[in-house]
Amino acid sequence: MPDNRRVTVRDIAAETGVSIATVSRVLNDHANVAPRTRDLVLRAVERSKMRVTEPGRPRTVYVRCPYVLTDYFGLIVSSIAETLKRHGLRVLLDAGEASQHADALAGLPDEPGVDAAILILPPEDGDQLVALSQTDLPFVVVDPRTPPPPDIAAVSAAHFAGARALTGHLVGLGHRDIGVIAGPEEWLASDARLAGHRAALSQAGVLPMAHHLWHVEPTTEAGHRTAAELLDHPERPTAIVCFNDKLAVGTVQAARERGLRIPDDLSIAGFDDIDISRATDPPLTTVRQPLQEMGRIAVTQLMRMLDGHQPEALHIELATTLVVRKSTGPALKQ
Structure with missing residues (x-):
């Protein structure tokens, strides 16, 4: 056999x-x-x-995205669905925040008619992913929340390189007092982006200030609330980099409420390059993640596994792109 x-x-x-x-x-x-x-x-x-x-039965791929399908997750899911369709595979979609609290992975190998799975930012810990990998069900993780175990196929963006390029851009504009509104501490992307930020500052001989770093949930409301704390501090930063574009939008709102001009008084930058980054006034400087390509590569990896091949590159990081717009400018001279 x-x-x-x-x-x-x-x-x-x-x-x-x-x-x-x-x-x-x-x-x-x-x-x-x-x-x-x-x-x-x-x-x-x-x-x-x-x-x-069985011969003739279309293979079905379970796609789990336990989040609201906004412009971020929606782009990934749409890309996965379109690519699977081109390969003649069916999609069983499980989306929405309610599924975060369901024990979805334990019973997945015994789910009738499911041949493989793609898991997007799974909230489960590494042990649960390892347990799933020890069954016969092929699966790929997209945008892992925590460092993926060595033998599990995963696709993500180059978070470290993207954040380093973004902060390097601000340093090049003369900024040294840079506030950081980071994502949750337990997220892989948060750690990698923070490391990239610190690397760019270190290269410029700058030590980050502890009171300029906040870890929050990546929402517009959290961005507004946290930016208010940063901007009301006696040592206000000249620039703020945010974990994603939604946090940056909240930061723009807080700056406007305080009469600050962007970027004359304060530079603001995001991450992801979703549609909202182009709708702000001024448009956001950000880092473009290849969200749709992440979905396509995940399907390619999965197809190789379904065909009996073990992918040689289990952890794939796709390049990001710095997108400079009008929300960043030269540091205000004190």
Whole structure:
């Protein structure tokens, strides 16, 4: 029995010496099969330790995105769905914040009709992903929340490089007192972007100030609230970099409320380059993540796994692009 690809009804039939139709009847629990034959087929299936795909049945990929499908997650999911369709695969979509609290991964390998999975920013810890990887279900993680275990395929953006380029841009404009509104501390992207920010400051011989760093949920409301704290501090920063564009929008609002001119009095930058970054006044300097390409690459990785290949590059980081707009400018001379 092959151990490096998806086992089909034809494989089971060849090993047991019965017809493909008989194997199908056993798998579908039809009554008109001799007990000895049924036992023979079931033992072969058990030995294979893989799920059996019947010829002609479209393979189905479970896509889990336990978040509201905004312009960020929506772009990733749409790209995945479109690419899967081109490969002739069906999509079973599980989206929305309610699924964050469901134990979705434990029962996934036994889910009828599910052949593979793509997990977008999964809230589960590494141990649960490892447990899933030890089953026969192929899966790929997109935008992992925590560092993915070594043997799990994952696709993300180059967070460190993107943040370093963004802060380097601000340093080049003369900024040294730079506030950082980072994402949640336990997120991989938060750690990588903060490391990139610090690397750019270090290269300029600048030590980041502790009171200029905040970790928050990446929402517009949190950006507004946190920026107010930064801007009301006696040592107000000359620039603020945000974990994402939504936080940056909240920061713009807080700056406007205080009569600050952007970028004359305060430079503001985001991350992601979603549509809202071009709708602010002024438009946001940001870092473009290749969100749609992340979805396409995830499907490519998954297709290789479904075809019996183990991807050589398990953790893929896609390049980001610094997009300079009018929300950043030279530092205000004190």
